Amino acid sequence: MWPTDPEYGLSPNKNTIGVDVYNPPPLHWTSLLVLAYQSCGVVYGDLSTSPLYVYKGTFSGSLHRFLGEEAVVFGVFSVVFWTLTLIPLLKYVFIVLSADDNGEGGTFALYSLLVRHAKFSLMPNQQAADEELSAYYRPGYAATEDTPILRALRSFLERHRKSRTCLLLTVLFGASLVIGDGVLTPAMSVLSSFSGLRVHSSALTHGEVVILSCIVLVCLFTLQHWGTRRVAFLFAPVVVLWLLLLAALGVYNIVVWNPRILRALSPYYVVSFFQRTGKEGWISLGGVLLSMTGTEAMYADLGHFTAASIRVAFVGLIYPCLVVQYMGQAAFLSKSPDCNIHFIFFESIPRPIFWPVLVIATLAAIVGSQAVISATFSIVRQCTALGCFPRVKIVHTSNRIHGQIYSPEINWILMLVCLGVTVGFRDTDLIGNAYGMACAGVMVVTTLLMALVMVFVWQQGFLMAAMFLLAFGSVEFVYLSAALMKVPQGGWLPLALSLVVVAVMYIWHYGTRRRHMFDVQNKVSLKWLHALGPSLGIVRVPGIGLIYSELATGVPAIFSHFVTNLPAFHQVLVFVCVKAVPIPHVRCYERHLIGRIGPREFRMYRCVVRHGYKDVPGDDNDFENDLVVRIAEFVHMEAAEQAAAGDAARNSDASVEGRMAVVSRPFDLSRTGLLMRAPLPNPEDSVVVRAAATAATADSGKTETIQSLQTMYEAESPGFAIRRRIRFEIDDATSESMDPAVKEELSALVEAKHAGVAYIMGHSYIKARKSSSLIKKLAIDVAYTFLRKNCRGPAVALNIPHISLIEVGMIYYV
Helix, strand or coil: CCCCCHHHCCCCCCCCCCCCCCCCCCCCHHHHHHHHHHHHHHCCHHHHCHHHCHHHHHHCCHHHHHCCCHHHHHHHHHHHHHHHHHHHHHHHHHCHHHCCECCECCHHHHHHHHHHHHCCCCCCCCCHHHHHCCCCCCCCCCCCCCCHHHHHHHHHHHHCHHHHHHHHHHHHHHHHHHHHHHHHHHHHHHHHHHHHHHCCCCCCCHHHHHHHHHHHHHHHHHHHHHCCCCCHHHHHHHHHHHHHHHHHHHHHHHHHCCHHHHHHHCCHHHHHHHHHHCHHHHHCHHHHHHHHCCCHHHHHCHHHCCHHHHHHHHHHHHHHHHHHHHHHHHHHHHCCCCCCHHHHHHHCCCHHHHHHHHHHHHHHHHHHHHHHHHHHHHHHHHHHHCCCCCCCCCEECCCCCCCCEECHHHHHHHHHHHHHHHHHHCCHHHHHHHHHHHHHHHHHHHHHHHHHHHHHCCCCCHHHHHHHHHHHHHHHHHHHHHHHCCHHHHHHHHHHHHHHHHHHHHHHHHHHHHHHHHHHHCCECHHHHHHCCCCCCCEEEEEEEEEECCCCCCECHHHHHHHHHCCEEEEEEEEEEEEECCCCCCCHHHCEEEEECCCHHHCEEEEEEEECCCCCCCCCCCHHHHHHHHHHHHHHHHHHHHHHHCHHHHHCCCCCCCCEEECCCCCCHHHCCEEEECCCCCHHHHHHHHHHHHHHHHHCCCCHHHHHHHHHHHHHCHHHHHHHHCEEEECHHHHCCCCHHHHHHHHHHHHHHHHCEEEEEEEEEEECCCCCCHHHHHHHHHHHHHHHHCCCCHHHHCCCCHHHEEEEEEEEEC
């Protein structure tokens, strides 16, 4: 019988990420503390390195002339303290972390919640059956009567495509800023940490520091393909040690230099600061903004931990350590007006421990950079899943942790741009201006989306959302306006990067949507299909033909195009649609929607494969066998329904397009009436099985050349060989009581599976219509075509074996 070893897939407990992320068990306090400790290395690496450059960025401009005034220094610390309290602590820890999407966080999580609960989606192929997924709606959600204001807002957003497009562009802009952080964070953190070398090494020039930083950055990006699994256990200890060291240095500087800094905890000093500095104080907020860099990671990395563990880590360790460190730096600065503000952090370190602190600071900067780079890979994967980014190669760097991924193309692009920023700017002030702009933009986007979630998902009413916008949006707008003042001094970089990334994302989304519209408008009529009869007017050859398209309903034009040019097809046809749904993960036993096209004797089925935006399509090497099992279950379910409905339903031909079923239970082979034979572990026995498979192939009419090529391919692809050598059989124990029609259909399915599986995909050429505008022609004929030619093909993304692939050329005029 079929083994339950996960190596072969189809295990009864098989899940997308190995655990039930929808109903996590309650955490014991010890487990909570362990998770909180681990989150320090992943979530807070970037935020914990902010003390390296906050005061430098704040006083490096026109505010430098106030450096000798204690009240102004106290005021800067007070602004930093209340900023950390208001945005990271109150907004993110106590409010935003509650807006999780089945345990996931980030910009796309908020957008996903809005798409599901308020129908703001622009994604094609959405079906009513998707709403029956167990993770689709928030627990406890129930549609309520909207107020007139909310009803008008909902109607406006749902009816006007341009408003939904603006919402999507806002989300993509936020995602592009996060991707920009993957460029700016390594450059800023590594260059800031190495700049400390010049404090006690006057012979070292700034150019040499830049070169040293570039060498470390090249090493950091080059080692990405190895993953972080071998060194990840060091991340949390490094960051925790760094934070404790920051707190100790802060206490030392407070006691030694100026204990009166404790008075600056009062908001009075915030008011006094702006009264004294005026416009210059407002512009200096661009430097204070750097104290919040990395805050968005608390929400974006929510899926790797829990909201409770992230809250415990921030409130119990991160927040107090950072506050004490900023307080200590301010105490030192208030009594050292002649110090070099460019090295303020390193000059506040007692000389005996300077070099150990420098080493730990460098390690913390590398850890923070690594976390942001990994988050960038995750963002790109989510964009790709939602059809908003060209397909790129995704590599799992860990067999145990599903979320650890790596993308070679994105990695090298990030490295080149990061090196360009480091060498081009050469100054942490300019990079800091760009960094602050990206940070402010992401926070504003999160606030806007969060307000919509409060209205449409949490159903808290318009007043509550307005209060949230007023309380946090006004503060973030002040910071954003200060960051905009520094656009000429480096702030233009994240805007330029974001515009390029958003343009790529939207052009890809637009082209994909137009291609889907073409498929919908040109799909084959079912009446034409039924008029052909059971043979479909063509020769039916042994085997299963999987016809891939983006249509969740109807027969794609690629089918008629294929049979017109080659009037032969497989005895079993399955129209496969792989689509994304706006939830993070789809449970494996809810993934497949199975249906029938036409009467039973047509042997035509439909399979809709649903993936969440954090799932990886094509990651399942056992799709062929899984599909056969799901179809067998559907055949039994359909027969049982017809038996219950009576002879009229049994004899009718009403089983046509539109009837879909989900086997919404975990995998159970006993319900299918089939048996599976696993590949034998003995290599000699495997040769016998392969010989049997080869004989079956010969029976299907393949030449000796094709057989030898397939044998060579199987030898090079063990996973493909295993799934091809698995054999199905009708269960003799249940066959006698089985309905004759069901038994005949299952026998045909098993026979076709033994004969082989072929994959048919369209090789599309997208062109704009002659009547299209110039902008549309540039977008489709130039930009979209360039992206399609230089991205991964759909067959590669879906892990389709090349030897079994048939591509059909199609021209799409959109």
